[in-house]
Structures are given as C-alpha cells and as structure tokens.
Amino acid sequence: MATSFSCSLQAILRPSHQISIALLSNPSSPSSVGLCSNFCPRIPSRFKSIPSQFSAKSSSSLSATPITSQIVSDTLKEVFPGRIGFLGVGIMGSPMAQNLIKAGCDVTVWNRTKSKCDPLLQIGAKYKPSPKEVASSCDITFSMLADPQSAVDVAYGENGAASGMTTGKGYVDVSTVDGATSKSIGEHIKATGALFLEAPVSGSKKPAEDGQLIFLTAGDQSLYERVAPLLDIMGKSRFYLGEVGNGAAMKLVVNMVMGSMMASFSEGLLLSEKVGLDPNVLIEVVSQGAIGAPMYSTKGPSMVKAAYPTAFPLKHQQKDLRLALGLAETVSQSTPIAAAANELYKVAKSLNLGDQDFSAVIEALKAKLQE
Numbered sequence: 001m002a003t004s005f006s007c008s009l010q011a012i013l014r015p016s017h018q019i020s021i022a023l024l025s026n027p028s029s030p031s032s033v034g035l036c037s038n039f040c041p042r043i044p045s046r047f048k049s050i051p052s053q054f055s056a057k058s059s060s061s062l063s064a065t066p067i068t069s070q071i072v073s074d075t076l077k078e079v080f081p082g083r084i085g086f087l088g089v090g091i092m093g094s095p096m097a098q099n100l101i102k103a104g105c106d107v108t109v110w111n112r113t114k115s116k117c118d119p120l121l122q123i124g125a126k127y128k129p130s131p132k133e134v135a136s137s138c139d140i141t142f143s144m145l146a147d148p149q150s151a152v153d154v155a156y157g158e159n160g161a162a163s164g165m166t167t168g169k170g171y172v173d174v175s176t177v178d179g180a181t182s183k184s185i186g187e188h189i190k191a192t193g194a195l196f197l198e199a200p201v202s203g204s205k206k207p208a209e210d211g212q213l214i215f216l217t218a219g220d221q222s223l224y225e226r227v228a229p230l231l232d233i234m235g236k237s238r239f240y241l242g243e244v245g246n247g248a249a250m251k252l253v254v255n256m257v258m259g260s261m262m263a264s265f266s267e268g269l270l271l272s273e274k275v276g277l278d279p280n281v282l283i284e285v286v287s288q289g290a291i292g293a294p295m296y297s298t299k300g301p302s303m304v305k306a307a308y309p310t311a312f313p314l315k316h317q318q319k320d321l322r323l324a325l326g327l328a329e330t331v332s333q334s335t336p337i338a339a340a341a342n343e344l345y346k347v348a349k350s351l352n353l354g355d356q357d358f359s360a361v362i363e364a365l366k367a368k369l370q371e
C-alpha cells in the first residue's frame with residue numbers, strides 16, 4: 001500500500017508540477033519544500049527537459065492541502081477521469097501499463113499471447129479478449145505493438161480497436177512504425193469519430209520501468225493535452241511535433257543514429273581486443289569522454305562477455321533501420337552509414353539473434369571476421 005501510494009503521489013504531482021513547485025517552495029512553508037524534494041526529486045530536471053515550444057503541459061488542479069491517499073486518488077480522477085486500454089504488453093507495453101496501474105489508473109489490457117497479461121491482472125488490471133472490446137470499454141486506448149503489420153492488425157484488422165471506437169474516444173499508438181502506417185491507422189481511427197495521436201517512445205526497458213520514457217507525439221493536439229497526465233506517468237518528457245508522421249519520423253531518425261552507433265561501438269570493441277587492448281578499458285575511456293552515451297556503459301560490459309540480455313530486441317532495431325532507410329528514400333537522401341549498419345543487423349538476424357538484445361550485432365561482425 002505504501003509503495004502504491006508513493007508511486008501515485010509522484011505520478012500525480014508530475015503533470016501538475018508548475019503549480020506544485022510554486023506552492024511547495026513557499027518560504028513560509030519549509031516543510032512543504034522538504035516534501036517536494038523527498039517526493040518529486042525528478043521535477044527540476046524533467047522541467048528543463050521539456051522544450052517549451054513543443055510542450056503543452058496541463059495546468060494544475062493541486063492545492064496546498066496536505067496530501068492524503070484519498071486526495072491523490074481524487075486528483076488522478078480530476079487530471080484523467082477515464083478508463084484506459086492497453087494493447088500489447090511485451091517488453092515495453094507491460095511496464096508502461098504497470099506504471100499506469102500503480103498510479104491508480106483504471107486499466108484494461110489485451111495481448112495476442114494472453115498469458116503475458118497475467119502479471120498485470122494480478123496487480124489490478126482488467127482483461128478483454130479483443131482490441132475491439134478493449135477500445136469499446138475504454139476512453140483512451142494505447143497500443144504498443146512490434147511493427148507496422150501488427151500495429152495495423154490490432155488497430156483496424158478483424159476485431160481491431162477501430163471497430164470499438166466512437167466519438168469522444170482516443171487512440172494513442174506508441175509503437176515504432178513508419179509515417180505511412182501511422183497515417184493509415186490515424187485515418188481508420190478518425191473515420192469512427194475518435195481522435196488519434198501517434199506517440200512512439202525513445203527509451204528502452206529500464207526507462208519504461210522507471211517511467212522515464214521520452215514521447216514523440218504528433219496528431220490531434222486536444223488528445224495530446226488530454227493524455228498528457230498519462231504520458232507523464234510513463235515518461236520523463238514529451239514533444240508535440242505537429243502532423244501525424246512527424247513523431248514516427250523523429251523516432252526513426254533517432255533509432256537510425258542509435259543502430260549505427262551500436263554497430264560502430266561493436267567494431268571498436270573488436271578492434272581494441274585485436275590490437276591487444278582491454279575492451280573494458282575502452283568502454284571506460286569512451287564513457288568518460290565527449291562521445292560517452294549511457295548505452296555504451298550499460299551494454300558494453302556484457303557485450304565483452306558475449307551476453308545480450310534483451311532490452312531492445314535486435315529484430316526491432318533492424319526494423320527501425322529498414323524503416324529509416326525508407327524514410328530517407330522518400331526525400332532522396334543518401335544514408336550510407338545507416339545502410340551499412342542495416343546490413344550488419346540483417347546478418348545478425350540470419351544468425352538467429354533477432355530476439356537477443358540489439359547489442360548482439362557484434363556477433364555479426366565476429367562472424368564476418370571469421371569469413
């Protein structure tokens with residue numbers, strides 16, 4: 001109970017931080033300042049991380065009244081008085097739905113493989129046997145699917161979400177897909193009278209568990225504002241990028257860079273070893289310098305041990321590179337580095353590494369070196 005209360009408190013304060021910061025930093029109320037620094041340590045940094053020109057944070061409904069669990073739950077009802085559906089509870093969808101449930105939201109889940117819903121049902125989620133039934137019983141439905149085909153099937157295939165959508169409802173697709181797929185899903189949703197937002201996320205399994213994702217949204221702005229408190233439960237920042245397709249494009253460009261970085265890092269690890277250096281020292285040097293990225297220090301040590309515990313499946317990284325190359329094609333931009341990286345991920349997939357973490361791309365390089 002204590003855990004779920006503090007989780008709710010943090011989640012509820014986050015969407016409303018502009019006013020809560022003002023109230024809690026009142027010099028006449030030093031104990032309130034203590035409460036803020038104890039319970040919302042991430043507020044200052046997340047505040048900075050949301051570029052004001054892109055964000056449309058909702059205003060606060062919090063008051064200076066001492067916070068009790070009843071007030072927290074009332075506040076949640078005020079910032080989001082609705083039922084939430086979640087379609088697809090794989091590596092990402094599961095912790096995202098879990099954070100909504102822990103924050104006190106009324107969440108109904110569906111997954112193609114039903115057993116993956118069980119841990120969520122145990123902590124209070126409801127279950128419906130099809131995307132259609134989830135959408136018809138919820139106000140807002142999120143989907144987190146593997147790829148364009150599954151996103152389409154779940155959105156407007158047989159018994160898809162669109163067949164349960166009506167005016168007043170909203171569909172938020174957080175899967176990583178290409179812009180054309182997203183637009184097609186948006187058109188089918190809007191044809192029902194409902195609203196559509198694409199909102200792919202940057203950040204992997206751990207950021208999803210920690211509620212630290214970055215949402216790259218585009219589409220209906222009123223829906224964006226309506227779901228902002230929910231995005232703030234699951235993420236640390238959110239960007240509103242305008243027309244449907246822009247969120248997908250931003251996500252693909254980011255993951256194109258990430259895939260190339262991982263391939264290049266793999267090459268460096270293998271070269272360092274070959275010339276007699278300790279690759280663990282290379283990881284340390286890279287991490288301390290200007291090219292340091294959390295990805296290198298978190299994944300590097302296990303890569304040296306040839307272990308690839310899955311956070312971001314390699315097959316999804318290859319899908320993102322493929323889609324990014326398609327995006328570049330639409331504007332006739334040459335992307336030779338991403339194209340070379342994509343070839344490596346394809347080799348890794350042919351070595352049956354698709355379900356391993358994308359850092360397993362190093363195995364494709366090892367195989368090439370042995371040729």
Ligand SMILES: NC(=O)C1=CN([C@@H]2O[C@H](COP(=O)(O)OP(=O)(O)OC[C@H]3O[C@@H](n4cnc5c(N)ncnc54)[C@H](OP(=O)(O)O)[C@@H]3O)[C@@H](O)[C@H]2O)C=CC1
Pocket residue numbers: 087088089090091092093111112113114116144145146147149150153154174175176177201202203204205311312313316317
């Ligand atoms: N993992 C990561 O670090 C990140 C992933 N992403 C993106 O998020 C999305 C989900 O990724 P992740 O959770 O890692 O992947 P998973 O492979 O763990 O989950 C994929 C989900 O899609 C479902 N699915 C796949 N095919 C179908 C289908 N034909 N019909 C219905 N459902 C289907 C799966 O159902 P089932 O359980 O039955 O297989 C599962 O729920 C992807 O687009 C990925 O690129 C974005 C940011 C980070």
Ligand SMILES: O=CC(=O)O
Pocket residue numbers: 176201202203204255312
């Ligand atoms: O899409 C993957 C990620 O880490 O972001």
